[in-house]
Amino acid sequence: MKLTTTKRLERLNERYANGDVSRRSFLTLTAAAAAATGLSMPWMGRALAAVSEVRFDGWGGVVQEAIDKYAFQPYTAKSKVKVVQGTFGDENETITKIKTSKPGDFQIVHSSGVNYYIKYVNGGFNSEINEGNIPNMANVLTAMIEPFRKITPKLSAVPYDYGTTGIAYNNKVISPEEAKEKGANLLTDKKYAGKVGGYADMTTRVWYAALQTKQDPNNIQDMDAVWAKVRETRDLAKKFWSSGAELMDLLSRNEIVVTDAWSGRVAALQQQGQPIGYLDPAGSYAWMEDMLVLKGSPMAECEELINFMLDPATSIAVAEGQNYPPSLDPTKVKLTDKIAALPAFDPTGSMKSLTFADPLYWAKNEDAWTKQWDRVSKGA
Amino acid sequence: MTKGWKLYDQRLAWVLVAPVLLLLTLLLLLPIAMMTVYTFFTFVTAGVESAVLTFDNWKEFLTDSYYHGFLWKTVRVGAITAVICAILGYFPAYFIWATTFKHKWLLLLLLIVPFWISFTIRTFSWIHILGEQGLINVVLIRLGVINEPLPMLYTEGAVIMGLLHFLLPYMILNVYVSLEGIDRTLIAAARSMGCTSAQAFREVTLPLSIPGLGAGLLLCFVLAAGSYVTPQLLGGSRDALFGNLIYDTIMGQLNWPMGATLSIVLFVLLGAAAAAYSRYMGLSQIMKGLSA
Incomplete structure (x- = not known):
């Protein structure tokens, strides 16, 4: 998906209005945008508009097939942003790759919950997402979000399944x-x-x-x-x-x-x-899994993709495909009978029936x- | 001789060799130097280390018998693999050399055919041969030879089998190149002086092919001892080699300083084996084998 300058400025304005950006930062960024527009050459627009793909790394197999089929393919059809995918068997392996690459080479990881979240935070690999850009987060179980927020009050990841x-x-x-x-x-x-x-x-x-x-x-x-x-x-x-x-x-x-x-x-x-x-x-x-956004990622595109993935229709289709319950709150979103029958599914949304690792x-x-x-x- | 042209011009030699030297420095010496520096770094937590210099990693390696046990096991598996390769590989090499078959190139081609298929896929194929429902067990059960499947997969034997499959062509090529260098009139001379075929082989052919056999042994040992994929796919958790230990330390524990220390240890061990061979045999024989 190509974001227009107008849309970027609208988002900046929204972040300013939400209190996410200070007045000084807002004015600096606006001035910088104005200066950049004034000084820009014709080729610069083409170069800056080059965010035409987002990198995703996941667990492969039937899980990633479901995400690809029900989330990435429809998202690409809608936004024209291609999701380039990689797989791993062991997430530590991916952390090693991230550590040895430059920020932005790896962007979204289907990560194994809070235990691994700490590792990314310790290594300084995590980003800071703007929750305002992911309105579908309102449907995500609070009990799944809170453990992440205890580690970083400003989230770098959004819980996706468990x-x-x-x-x-x-x-x-x-x-x-x-x-x-x-x-x-x-x-x-x-x-x-x-x-x-x-x-x-x-x-x-x-x-x-x-x-x-x-x-x-x-x-x-x-x-x-x-x-x-x-x-x-x-x-x-x-x-x-x-x-x-x-x-x-x-x-x-x-x-x-x-x-x-x-x-x-x-x-x-x-x-x-x-x-x-x-x-x-x-x-x-x-255990729970989350969509973790790494430092150096194109944040607007990543947030847009995650928001699309959390859309109830998408999330339910992915959950049915990968056989893991979604992070959607069943008291807010009507889930299907197939999901209700999945192992580990918690119909109360409190997650108290499940024992997670502290x-x-x-x-x-x-x-x-x-x-x-x-x-x-x-x-x- | 062409005017102004010398067989060996030192300046020209440096110019021609410089790109390779630069690449070797950038891609080999520099990474090894960086790994060596890393061995003195301090491990903080998974994925995080500090540049505070310490001997702790070396101290741990030198005092912990866990690492010594795996180093010994790696040397043992490497040596067993190399020796079996030598025993199995000598005869095909001798046959290819001695045959009067006019399409000898076809036999040599057969040797390199396995390299056309990915090494990982070739290794995976053993799972379907040695597994409980693999070819061997299914045939033996259907023939009534056994009632229960034999436990062959995920054992040290399976690892050695996978390594043999991978390394045998290297041994055969090395021995073959060595045999090709033998002046056949020496064998004819030995026969004319009354040697039997077996005596001619023992007194002439075998001694003259020893450098090739030695080169094959070194190559097979170094490649087997440094292997990671084969024990990972065909071995059980106890059948890990030193390469797997390095992988787990770096990728699993995310402990780079200790992983770097173990890497340098393996590098020194394999380097020492190559140096010992070079001292007694000369490394040029390996180059001949590899360029065959």
């Missing part, structure tokens, strides 16, 4: 009754030695080990017991997967019969007719635990 990492099992081998009875302990059941999987991620491993040792994952008292459980799962595991595609591949090829798994990916497998059951044990790991607690322990997890995963 889900759980529960237990997926092959129901030809494990009955729903057995799964319900054993819950998280299925991952350390010796009966399934060599057929167990798990996400190769510190947070998931520590979270489930905390549940197995009957501890609160947001206030772990006995870390030795947790690491012992992590080792137990490791010794029974055939493979710790590192992407949604790998998870689906391992389950569908029967390489593993039980694993912790992302709810949406399991739903996708079930829709394909795979004999996979899913269970959220008590205290199951709930970002400050986990951020405090992240470095040490990640290092220890790396070692344990490799046999230490």
Whole structure:
């Protein structure tokens, strides 16, 4: 989408009226715009109007396919702004790329919630969005926005969806009754030695080990017991997967019969007719994802795209496609029956039924635990 | 001789070599120097480090047996792979050299055909061969040889198999080039002096092909020990090599100073192996093999 000078000035005026820009900044920017217009050459307009695409990086697979089909393609058709897409299996990998590139090379990231938000903020990679330019944020669950606002009062990201990492099992081998009875302990059941999987991620491993040792994952008292459980799962595991595609591949090829798994990916497998059951044990790991705008991005275009993505019709279509509930408040926006039936969906909008990671607690322990997890995963 | 033209003109040589030297400095020496400096930086938190100089990263590497264990494992897997490559690769190289088949070029072409397919795709193909529902297990189960699938994938054996698949052509080409350099009249002379075919091979062909075998061993060892993708795709979490440790430290823990330290360690180890080979064999043999 090409923004006209008039529209840019209107937005500047709006920000000034909202109190987002000081009078001095407003006058300086207006004067600069006037000077630039007076001094500009014919080629400058073409160069300045070059924001014809926005860069987006996400999780790939069925999730990104849904976003592309129901959000990006209609957005491009409407605005003529192309969304250039990249994918990642591990978000830390993307943080490394962002760190080694210049601001603006990466623009919007489908990020893994507050735990990762802190990393972007610590690294100074985050931008500051103008919420006034995203009116559809009014429909987003307050309970999802607040954790971000605790870290940066002026947001750099907008929550977009949420889900759980529960237990997926092959129901030809494990009955729903057995799964319900054993819950998280299925991952350390010796009966399934060599057929167990798990996400190769510190947070998931520590979270489930905390549940197995009957501890609160947001206030772990006995870390030795947790690491012992992590080792137990490791010794029974055939493979710790590192992407949604790998998870689906391992389950569908029967390489593993039980694993912790992302709810949406399991739903996708079930829709394909795979004999996979899913269970959220008590205290199951709930997470949210957000659209994070990075420093150096074309803010107006990014905000416009996010606003389009949050439009109820778009957001609902994406949610149904990717099998994760949207961040829309069900008390404000009527969601579909399909969404209401998705795992992890909270009809109250309070999110109290879900257990999210306490970002400050986990951020405090992240470095040490990640290092220890790396070692344990490799046999230490 | 053409007037005013010299076989070796020092100034001209510098002019011609300068672009490559510049590129090597920019793309190799400078990054290594920067990595070395990074090893002395202080890790603050994931993705953040400060330029406060410290020996902590080196101290951690030198005192932590976790890293030593992986370094030893990497050397072991690299050495096993190189030796198996040598054993398996010598005979095809000898056959290609010795054959009187008039389309020998076709045999050499077959050697490089695997390079036409992406290395990652070739590595992925082993998942469908070694997996529980892979080719080998399915055939053995259908033939009634086994009842339960054999656990082959995500093991150290699978990693070595993937590395062999990748590295064998390098070994064969090196040995072949070395064999091609042998004066065949020496073998004829040995036979005329009463040697049997086996004795001629043992006394003449094998010793003269040792430099090529050595070059192949070095190449295979260095490439296997520095590999990352193969253990990542075909190995379980315990089958990681030092390259995977570096990746996880930089990309997972976002700890660049420690990752840089481990990178320099691997660089020094592989550099030492190349230096040792150069001391006894000369690196020129590898160049011959690579340009075959």
